[in-house]
Amino acid sequence: MKAVQINRFGGPEVLEAVEIPTPVPGAGQLLVRIHAIGINFADTLMRANRYAMTPPLPAILGSEAAGVVAALGPDVDGFAIGQRVAAPLFAADRMGAYAEFIAIDASLAVPLPDAVSFEQAAALLNQGLTALYLTRQAPPKGKTVMVSAAAGGVGSILVQLAKRAGARRVIAAASTSAKLDFAMSLGADAGVNYTSADWTEELRRVTEGVGPDIIYESVGGDVTGACLATLAPKGQIVIYGALNIQSFQLGVPELLGLIFKNQSLTGFAFIPLLTPADMRSGLAALFELVTRNELVVTIGGRYSLAEASKAHGALEGRGTTGKLILTP
Template sequence: MRAARCTRYGPPHGLRVVDLDVPEPGPGEVLVRVHAAAVNFPDVLLVANRYQITPPLPFTPGSEFAGVVAAAGPGVTSPAVGAPVAGAVLTGAFAEQVVVPVEGLRPVPEGLDMVHAAAFHVTYATAYHSLVTVGRGTAGEWAVVLGAAGGVGSAAVDIANRLGMRVVAAASSRERLAVARKLGAEAGIDYVHEELKTRIRELTAGEGAHLVVDPVGGDHAEAALRGLRRGGRFVTVGYADGTIPRIPLNLVLLKDAVVRGFEIRMLRRYAPDTVAAGDRALARMVRDGMRPLVSRVHPLAEVAAALTDVAERRTTGKVVIDMTSGS
């Protein structure tokens, strides 16, 4: 099988597509023939050895995929061979076949093709639980989404709008804000050229936001926290800026704010019933027409270029690797 391979830590251009033996599923595992795999910012960090976890070399990057079950290991009775599935792993998805623990798989929501299914679960589950499970967002509240045209950001704008929240999109350009507005953002802030805290206050009639979802980090995190109203909630999801912010705790104290972190793998491990309820809610939204924003689709041969575009923030929504394309 073909697979992208990282043999040394560094920028994505060091990745190579090579031939590997097809892995064998062990007890409790499933072999999936991958049709499509989505690129996420943590994939870039893993290749550069800048993530919280260091994968041993060599390894195949890629965490989010969709495909069909090719074989089941001992003890696995479901899903059946041939069933369409989507799933997530820490590494291994940028390959024509991947072995996954059966609990890491989900059925493909009705209405999604493989490209959109690959781009859906991790990003949309992260956005949903950041907004609802952790952020406790409700209809009518002001929700500020940083990085609003990126993968998690665009999903958060989409979901928050569908749940009746008043969404303020924050992004790095007018063009990216236009993407967020198409997904339902009521207002936008270009945080490169506008002062984030001040604009949040202006847009919310001086009250401040009820909720901030931040997949960006860097200097924008503190500014957004300052834009919260008293008792507001701030959810940190990731650090696409490349810098982990250092928040003055006196701001949390003075605002009586709640600051929470969210990571989807931990929720799957410790609250599977909550994850299942979120999956059902997301499936209903898909049936109502919700689709992830996929801006680019590349063949596996262009995996290094795809990760470079994501690393340099030249994309909106999700970038997907099409494993069925031979070019």
């Protein structure tokens, strides 16, 4: 089968198309023929050996996929050949989705409704659950919230879920006017461009001088620091995502602000919160919203397996919206 792997760490050019044996499903496993693969920014950091976890080499990246059951291993019940399934590999701390086939434990596979496309499913596994769990970790009901990177895979879903969860106002933050327009089309009430020199003043203006009650923050660096400076009294910043671990420092002035304004800075990673039952119910809820046309899943780019390096370059260029997908 065709796959894309890395034999060394580096830029997008280290992603190499290879031919490897098709896996054989073992006891309790399914062989899934993959139709859509989700690309995450964490994939690019792993490729460059800049992630919290260093994968052993050679490595096939990718932690989310959707496809069709191609074969059943021994002792598998509840699945049939030809059945459509989603494969959230991250729930088992696995990679290997950049390929035509993958063998997974049947307990990991999630049935996929016919009304949800393979691409939509691949886009919702990691990033959809992240957005859903963020709204549970920091409930937005009745509050003014800001979503950074609001045009990205998580952000574009989070804007919608925060509105559904009863946020009083949702402020989108992004790096271009086009991205802000996109976020507004998904239901954001206002937008700020955090590449503008005066963006914090604009954020104060659109929040009537108070600042957001909740900031869902994934950009990191200077943006995180600016978010702390504009957060409302008793407000909460929820930090998530791979970028925030790269270039953020918390000093005495920031700590004093948190203390005297009764603010909180919360870390978030949804995978430690997952149980098999919660994962299935969460994905079922997201799939149901898509089925009812109540959640827009935006596919920002489609690439073949052979174009994986091009897809990584596009994602790192920060010019994309929605979710990038590989198709075998």
